[in-house]
Amino acid sequence: MDVVVVGCGASGIAAIRRLHDAGLKVLGLEAADRIGGRIHSVDFGVGKVDLGAAWCHGEKGNVVYELANPLGLLGRPERENKFFVLSNGDLVPTDTGEEILNAFNEEVGKADKNTTRGIDECVINATYTNPVLKKDHKLTKYFLEWYERNNHLGGKKDPKTGKSLKGLIEFWNSEGDPMLNWKGKGFATILDVLLANPSKAINANILLNKEVESIKWSSQKVDPKNPLVHVKCKDGSLYAAKSVIITVSVGVLKERHTTLFSPPLPSDKINTINNLQFCILGKIYIEFERPWWPEAPANFTLLWRDEDKAKFTEEYQWITEVFGMWSVHHQPNVLLAWTHGEGTEKMEKVSLEGIRAGVEKLLDILRTKFDVAPVKNVIRSQWASNPLARGAYAYRSVAIEENGGSAEILSEPLYHGNDFPIVCFAGEATSHHRHTAVHGAVEAGFREADRLIESFKTLG
Numbered sequence: 001m002d003v004v005v006v007g008c009g010a011s012g013i014a015a016i017r018r019l020h021d022a023g024l025k026v027l028g029l030e031a032a033d034r035i036g037g038r039i040h041s042v043d044f045g046v047g048k049v050d051l052g053a054a055w056c057h058g059e060k061g062n063v064v065y066e067l068a069n070p071l072g073l074l075g076r077p078e079r080e081n082k083f084f085v086l087s088n089g090d091l092v093p094t095d096t097g098e099e100i101l102n103a104f105n106e107e108v109g110k111a112d113k114n115t116t117r118g119i120d121e122c123v124i125n126a127t128y129t130n131p132v133l134k135k136d137h138k139l140t141k142y143f144l145e146w147y148e149r150n151n152h153l154g155g156k157k158d159p160k161t162g163k164s165l166k167g168l169i170e171f172w173n174s175e176g177d178p179m180l181n182w183k184g185k186g187f188a189t190i191l192d193v194l195l196a197n198p199s200k201a202i203n204a205n206i207l208l209n210k211e212v213e214s215i216k217w218s219s220q221k222v223d224p225k226n227p228l229v230h231v232k233c234k235d236g237s238l239y240a241a242k243s244v245i246i247t248v249s250v251g252v253l254k255e256r257h258t259t260l261f262s263p264p265l266p267s268d269k270i271n272t273i274n275n276l277q278f279c280i281l282g283k284i285y286i287e288f289e290r291p292w293w294p295e296a297p298a299n300f301t302l303l304w305r306d307e308d309k310a311k312f313t314e315e316y317q318w319i320t321e322v323f324g325m326w327s328v329h330h331q332p333n334v335l336l337a338w339t340h341g342e343g344t345e346k347m348e349k350v351s352l353e354g355i356r357a358g359v360e361k362l363l364d365i366l367r368t369k370f371d372v373a374p375v376k377n378v379i380r381s382q383w384a385s386n387p388l389a390r391g392a393y394a395y396r397s398v399a400i401e402e403n404g405g406s407a408e409i410l411s412e413p414l415y416h417g418n419d420f421p422i423v424c425f426a427g428e429a430t431s432h433h434r435h436t437a438v439h440g441a442v443e444a445g446f447r448e449a450d451r452l453i454e455s456f457k458t459l460g
């Protein structure tokens with residue numbers, strides 16, 4: 001075997017495709033019983049919904065867009081109707097809501113990015129200085145909480161784990177529409193695109209239910225023509241290869257890097273793994289008997305007042321963490337409710353019956369102003385409790401700005417004495433400027449495949 005790829009999410013599949021097309025012998029080992037990882041499109045409503053990645057974010061410099069758009073697979077969003085709903089059911093006028101959110105965005109936009117500060121600190125400070133935000137402190141507080149959740153700012157328990165201002169310049173937005181959809185067919189379509197090539201079928205090179213437990217590598221000078229890495233799976237199977245590409249999430253690396261690698265990873269990589277943060281996001285899809293919102297698509301921003309939060313018992317506190325409900329493209333009867341951070345961890349622990357009951361309580365808020373239709377079906381994601389994911393995406397934190405670490409360090413391969421890359425690192429978090437998203441994951445998979453293709457040429 002030339003290369004073993006550990007993990008068959010978007011990054012792993014991209015790497016396998018490219019290595020295979022270059023004529024290298026490649027094997028993908030995937031712990032789950034499906035490929036896709038944090039891309040998981042499931043049947044729901046009148047088609048598919050995405051429990052993980054759902055939108056192709058942007059066009060320019062976006063490899064997912066470049067692969068999918070020429071095939072006509074991407075749809076553009078329609079204009080939304082925005083509703084700012086307080087937790088007692090009252091509506092905040094749309095222009096008031098937009099004025100407050102624009103004020104937050106402007107403050108973040110003009111903040112000095114070359115600091116170690118967090119975005120949260122910046123927006124909290126702005127509530128005392130910005131004229132729009134100072135107008136109505138109570139209302140601003142509700143919007144602040146929403147802004148923190150909707151932008152996944154983190155750092156509530158420990159400010160060092162919050163998103164850093166510097167991260168905003170390290171991450172490169174792709175120009176173009178940031179919310180392209182998959183026309184009701186799900187993000188998993190990209191996996192079909194990556195795998196499709198009938199003349200060079202690669203599905204046989206992917207093994208499911210193969211949880212990798214240990215990767216033994218050596219930096220000693222050895223004959224590069226012979227296998228250098230030994231990969232052991234939980235089921236006892238062993239694979240030897242000349243190189244390995246690891247694509248597991250930062251959440252998984254945080255939990256397992258000490259047992260996964262022998263010898264252990266170098267200290268700069270461990271420092272990066274410790275300091276990078278891993279965002280936790282939750283989704284609840286709600287199917288109704290009919291659409292009941294005034295004009296589709298709708299976007300409900302939920303603004304929680306402390307007095308309303310206090311009305312819920314401990315069992316239902318997770319509801320107060322739901323910060324929004326959106327229409328879903330190509331799903332006329334479905335709304336998507338969002339949670340973030342600790343709220344998601346709480347939500348994931350609740351039984352599906354508990355989720356249904358909670359959703360009804362949540363909808364009671366909207367029933368004060370809208371004729372909400374009966375709920376038909378509910379599903380939710382469980383990424384934080386999934387040991388093969390542990391969350392949604394990696395981000396640069398205050399801790400990384402203070403203590404060092406970067407996507408570049410994480411992506412650096414481990415070499416053996418002959419300067420041959422023996423353990424390579426792909427996956428979303430290793431993308432230098434497009435981490436977070438699927439296009440970063442695919443880009444990183446291609447990057448490491450190309451690195452190995454060049455290195456294998458030197459073996460003759």
Ligand SMILES: Cc1cc2nc3c(=O)[nH]c(=O)nc-3n(C[C@H](O)[C@H](O)[C@H](O)COP(=O)(O)OP(=O)(O)OC[C@H]3O[C@@H](n4cnc5c(N)ncnc54)[C@H](O)[C@@H]3O)c2cc1C
Nearest residue numbers: 007009010011031037038053054055212392427428437438
């Ligand atoms: C709720 C949510 C919403 C998101 N929304 C978007 C969005 O709209 N647009 C967007 O672009 N991105 C979005 N993302 C982020 C996007 O899903 C990820 O960036 C991307 O899918 C990561 O791909 P990856 O291949 O790097 O990692 P993964 O998809 O995590 O793949 C790693 C693979 O490794 C496997 N694995 C783990 N441990 C082992 C082991 N020990 N042995 C073998 N295999 C193992 C896993 O099962 C998995 O299949 C979202 C993510 C979530 C969770």
